[in-house]
Amino acid sequence: xxxxxxEGIRVIDLCVxxxxxxxxxxxxxxxxxxxxxxxxxxFQPMTRGAMARPPQALADNSIAWxxxxxxxxxxxxxxxxxxxxxxxxxxxxxxxxxxRRPEGLDVLKRLVAASDIVYENNATGTMEKLGVTxxxxxxxxxxxxxIRVPAYGSTGPYSQARALGVHLEAVMxxxxxxxxxxxxxxxxxxxYSGDYLAGAQGAFAAMAAIWHRxxxxxxxxxxxxxxxxxxxxxxxxxxxxxxxxNVQGAITNRDVLGRAVQGVYPxxxxxxAATMDDRWVAISIEGDxxxxxxxxxxxxxxxxxxxxxxxxxxxxxxxxxxxxxxAEYTATQDDYELMHRLQAVGIAATPVLEASRMFDDxxxxxxxxxxxxxxxxxxTYEYVGPLWQxxxxxxxxxxPPVMFGEHNEYVYREVLKVSDDEYQSLLAGxxxxxxxxxxxx
Amino acid sequence: MQALDDLTILDLSQxxxxxxxxRLLADFGADVIKVEPPGGDVARQLGPFQxxxxxPEKSGTFFxxxxxxxxxxxxxxxxxxxxxxxxxxxxxxxxxxxxxPGTLERLGIGYEFFRGINPALPLISISNFGxxxxxxxxxxxxxxxxxxAGEMYSMGETDREPVxxxxxxxxxxSGAASAVAMMGAIFSSKRHGIGQHVDISLAETHFGxxxxxxxxxxxxxxxxxxxxxxxxxxxxxxxxxxxxxxGYVDFTNGGLYPDRVADMLNYxxxxxxxxxxxxxxxxxxxxxxxxxxxxxxxCIERTKREVWDEARRAKVLCGPMxxxxxxxxxxxxxxxxxxxxxxxPALGEVExxxxxxxxxxxxxxxxxxxxxxxxxxxxxxxxxxxxxxAIAAASGGAA
Numbered sequence: 127x128x129x130x131x132x133e134g135i136r137v138i139d140l141c142v143x144x145x146x147x148x149x150x151x152x153x154x155x156x157x158x159x160x161x162x163x164x165x166x167x168x169f170q171p172m173t174r175g176a177m178a179r180p181p182q183a184l185a186d187n188s189i190a191w192x193x194x195x196x197x198x199x200x201x202x203x204x205x206x207x208x209x210x211x212x213x214x215x216x217x218x219x220x221x222x223x224x225x226r227r228p229e230g231l232d233v234l235k236r237l238v239a240a241s242d243i244v245y246e247n248n249a250t251g252t253m254e255k256l257g258v259t260x261x262x263x264x265x266x267x268x269x270x271x272x273i274r275v276p277a278y279g280s281t282g283p284y285s286q287a288r289a290l291g292v293h294l295e296a297v298m299x300x301x302x303x304x305x306x307x308x309x310x311x312x313x314x315x316x317x318y319s320g321d322y323l324a325g326a327q328g329a330f331a332a333m334a335a336i337w338h339r340x341x342x343x344x345x346x347x348x349x350x351x352x353x354x355x356x357x358x359x360x361x362x363x364x365x366x367x368x369x370x371x372n373v374q375g376a377i378t379n380r381d382v383l384g385r386a387v388q389g390v391y392p393x394x395x396x397x398x399a400a401t402m403d404d405r406w407v408a409i410s411i412e413g414d415x416x417x418x419x420x421x422x423x424x425x426x427x428x429x430x431x432x433x434x435x436x437x438x439x440x441x442x443x444x445x446x447x448x449x450x451x452x453a454e455y456t457a458t459q460d461d462y463e464l465m466h467r468l469q470a471v472g473i474a475a476t477p478v479l480e481a482s483r484m485f486d487d488x489x490x491x492x493x494x495x496x497x498x499x500x501x502x503x504x505x506t507y508e509y510v511g512p513l514w515q516x517x518x519x520x521x522x523x524x525x526p527p528v529m530f531g532e533h534n535e536y537v538y539r540e541v542l543k544v545s546d547d548e549y550q551s552l553l554a555g556x557x558x559x560x561x562x563x564x565x566x567x
Numbered sequence: 568m569q570a571l572d573d574l575t576i577l578d579l580s581q582x583x584x585x586x587x588x589x590r591l592l593a594d595f596g597a598d599v600i601k602v603e604p605p606g607g608d609v610a611r612q613l614g615p616f617q618x619x620x621x622x623p624e625k626s627g628t629f630f631x632x633x634x635x636x637x638x639x640x641x642x643x644x645x646x647x648x649x650x651x652x653x654x655x656x657x658x659x660x661x662x663x664x665x666x667x668p669g670t671l672e673r674l675g676i677g678y679e680f681f682r683g684i685n686p687a688l689p690l691i692s693i694s695n696f697g698x699x700x701x702x703x704x705x706x707x708x709x710x711x712x713x714x715x716a717g718e719m720y721s722m723g724e725t726d727r728e729p730v731x732x733x734x735x736x737x738x739x740x741s742g743a744a745s746a747v748a749m750m751g752a753i754f755s756s757k758r759h760g761i762g763q764h765v766d767i768s769l770a771e772t773h774f775g776x777x778x779x780x781x782x783x784x785x786x787x788x789x790x791x792x793x794x795x796x797x798x799x800x801x802x803x804x805x806x807x808x809x810x811x812x813x814g815y816v817d818f819t820n821g822g823l824y825p826d827r828v829a830d831m832l833n834y835x836x837x838x839x840x841x842x843x844x845x846x847x848x849x850x851x852x853x854x855x856x857x858x859x860x861x862x863x864x865x866c867i868e869r870t871k872r873e874v875w876d877e878a879r880r881a882k883v884l885c886g887p888m889x890x891x892x893x894x895x896x897x898x899x900x901x902x903x904x905x906x907x908x909x910x911x912p913a914l915g916e917v918e919x920x921x922x923x924x925x926x927x928x929x930x931x932x933x934x935x936x937x938x939x940x941x942x943x944x945x946x947x948x949x950x951x952x953x954x955x956x957a958i959a960a961a962s963g964g965a966a
Contacts, residue, residue: 129759131751148777152744156751171823190794191721191779194786209789213781279925282899287879291778293886296817301808301888303733306723311815311888312808313798315722318778319736325777326743327591331924333750334595338570338929350924354905357920358587358631358743359736365627366615367891368918374891379710382734383614383628388710390719390728399725402793406728408714465705474706476715478729481783482793484774489702495771507788510775514748515697518763519755 128519130157135336136241138163138234139218140258142170144318145291145352146247146275147214148325153243153332154217155512155521161219161241161537163234164530165226166559169566172290174530175208178562196504205530205562206503212527216499216509220528221537223557225256230557234258236542238266242339243332247275247324247352250286260347269345271335273328279351291318294353299360305376320356327355379408386442387411390478391453393461406478407461409452409468413438419471424455484510499526531560569596570929574753576600577655578636579643580665581608583709583735584769585693586632587742588749589663593635594923594931600655600947601636604643605963607940608633617914623940624913630937631919634909638938639947640962643674647960652676654951656684661753665693668703678764687762689752693745697768707769709735716773718780724798737773744772804828804849804858808888811866815888816874822849824883831881837861909936 132153139150139162154160169178176184176192182200185193194209195201205211224230238244244263246253253259253274263270277294278284287293295301295317305314331348339345357364362382363374374382381388388410397403411420414437421430429451435441441448456464461477468475477483484490485508495511504527512521538544538558552558574597578589586601586608593599601608610632611623618625639655642648656662662681664671671677671692678690692698695707713719713731723730731737745767755761775781783794799807805818805828821828829838842848843858866874871887878885889897895918900906907921914936922931941962948958 128755128761131754131758133759144777152747156747156754189797190786190790190792191782192786194790194792196789198790198792207789209782209786210779213785214777278899279903282903284879284899286882287875288882288884289886290819290884292819293817293884296886296888297894299889299891299894300733300736301815301817301886302890305730306727309724312810313724314808315796315798316817316819317722317732319732319740322740322777323743326740326747327923329747330591330743330750331926333747333754334570334929335926337750337753338926341570341573342568342928344928346927346929348924348926351903351905354900354903354920355923357905358923359732359739360734361631361739362615362628362734363891364894364920365631367895369615369617369625369627369914370619372615372891376733379728379731381708381710390710390714390730392728399796402795406714406720408711408719410708410710469702469705472706474708474711476705476707476711478714478720479716480720480793481718481780482787484784485788489696489700490774492700493697493768493771495774504789507785509788510781510784511771513744513767513772513775514751515766515768515771516748516751516755516763517766518761519751 130519132156132158132333135159135243136161137243137245137332138237138241140244140246140248140253142248143172143290144210144214145321145324146245146328147173148321149328149332150245151214151217152326152329152513157519159219160217161221161237161533162528163225163237164220164222165224166222166556166561166563167224167566169562172210174205174211178205178566180204203503203530203561206501207527212501215527216523217525218528219525219533219536220531221534222531222559225258227555229552229555231257233542233552233557235266237537238263238270240541241267241270242336243271243273245273245328245332249288250276264345267345269339269343271332271339271345271348273332273348273350275324275328275350275352278353280349291321292316295320295356298353298356299363300356303360303363303374303376307376307378311376319359320352323359324350324352324355380445381410384442385410385412386438386445387417387448387452389449389452391449391456393456393459393464393477402480405461407456407459407464408476408478410474416473417441420468420473423467423471423473427455497523499523501526501529503529530562531558534558534560568929569932570926572596574598574660575658577659577662578602580663580693582610582665583628583632583738584742584745585663585665586610587739588745589636590632590634591743591746591923592749595926596929596932599636601633601638601938602641602652603638603940605640611940622913630911630914630917633937635934636938637943637947638941639944640941642961642963643676645960645963647957648963649674649676651948651953651957651961653684654953655947656681656688658951659688660756661689661691661749663691663693663749668692668694668698682762685762687756687760689756689762689765691745691749691752691765691767693767693769695768696770698766709738712741712769712773713737716770716780717776718778718783721779721783721794721796723796725796729796738769740776741769741772804843804855805862809863809866811869811871811874813870816866816871817886817888818878819884821883827881827883831877831883832865835865907933909933911936912939
């Protein structure tokens, strides 16, 4: 079998929440060995779920992506199968150690000596409090690559700010640039798109730094100011201000580049939004040829040949009226059927796919996109697949979402080669465990 | 030196996702040779334009995506254009393209063409739905990408249509994911001698994305539960988006740390209401609503920056909702060197976000502004050994 792209690269994952773990997951997908040290006495919020031992009612009352646990039952090991956790922790290993204590920190130090990358995105000051600084890492391994993802960077007045993706996106303008143009922005649903961008670029930076290290023999410190990194996603708004002084605002589902007609329209629905059975179709029509093709595909209704809709500029000026006409039509149409019909004439149209429906999609099935994984704590389920297909070095899901402490034996015995005496002593000290300490809520 | 300055990327990609990925490689030193058709990358037609009038050298979107690259015009529909491509590919470490699937093969420059030049040379193909499957030839843009493959369904008000992200955010995310695959392909090629044709489906880069899409999918598999479209993310003390004196501020999970919230508010009298400290009453929507009534009063008396100052001091999760005006004038980002300036022949001096991240060694440098169409055709092709006649033929006379 071909070696994976990152075969032989070891990454220590000291990450929390989403942005960091997404980056290390991508490295794991490319074949790096990603090891997550976990503390049996400290629960990292929003990583293995909201709490180590949440009450059943919390899971039941949480939105599905947070509370939708296997069989709806919070069970004995909720930290192993929170939906947000399992979607970020394939292809990683877990071992336990309390790095707040000297003997635990020493374990980490030995692992650092045997690793290439340390990756963290904790709240500012957390690593410093633990003593895990770049200088400390360098003393353990002069060639170490240390990737940090502070929300607003390590310097300046905002460096101490606490933030999730949604907050730093607010600062970079996203919260005022998205949402309904006719509604108060307080209606905006929380979003974490910056976690995607920073996670992917963290993985990219890790590989760039390995490349650099192999050329020069030097490790280094990398800082991804997550807010700064997210700015790329708002390029049109930023460049419009830079070039023209325009302050853009929310445009609902219209095209930021001004192409009309574009929108999200109701489709024939088996139920309502309350039961998550409402259906919508997103349609983007560019230029006169596509407009004519669209009109033909929906049976050339009289309104479509209205001279007020004849040119791009005219359609832009009368967009609201066109939207109403299109919506009237689409409301009677099946979303998938309409997609196929419009795509057949070259128009970008898709259902707004509620997540459960992706598993029935014939295209994804044809491409063998889904992967079945079995985790002892939760059972066997079908998960979404990798982000890219590299045929000669395929992304394999060789390790299902990792259970807490699943690789204690491997890390202590095979990687660190601790003596039996030390192993017993760490076990007695509570460092080595397969569950959170009962004192952890 | 820069980390990637020993790499040459032959970049045939256009629009947003591919060029954003190769800009990242260019930012860290790779020599990205941007091959454009005689009419130019379609991104040259994308606004915003300086002055509002479409002009192929005045697109802000194109500018941002293509700094640090060199532009070479090749007419790949001609034998001369393809011959020049062959010469450039012989010196490349990676080839990137984003044509509709099947286009390269029709032109006779599919993966076999590149493999014939160098078996270890990876080809990255970025397409809407991938190189195979029933939707292979379907169209996709930022809206439909997010609608179909991203988490649009749960964004917005329950009784209204789902709503997208700003700008073309979804395409930028796909671009960042593509840059990771590009580095992976380079590692396989250079470390292990493995060439391959990498298939990137924009849709798949989102189905597995971190912004709740994977989680909503697996939550359904686990529990049969679906994720409701719900406006705001309120219900906390505080939690959600609040008006303030000059705009809005966004809070999350304040209720987890009531002591921090009290500290942020400087312990106003109304916080002494015992119902606000009782853990059970704190979950009562009526109590939460009343608390928020008081809290809005506190917000309204302060600007977004003042609210954030207090939140930062007390370590409360908060973000002020900045306009572009706020962002451009903000001293934190300015003092950190976030903004870069480049001089461009058509646009003049342009200010834009520079480094995507800070590498202590071998990091980002601004080597050149986005290239004019074909600016480097003669330079690159003559360095590759083509004479003037061959250059003119290859570029369709554009050089």
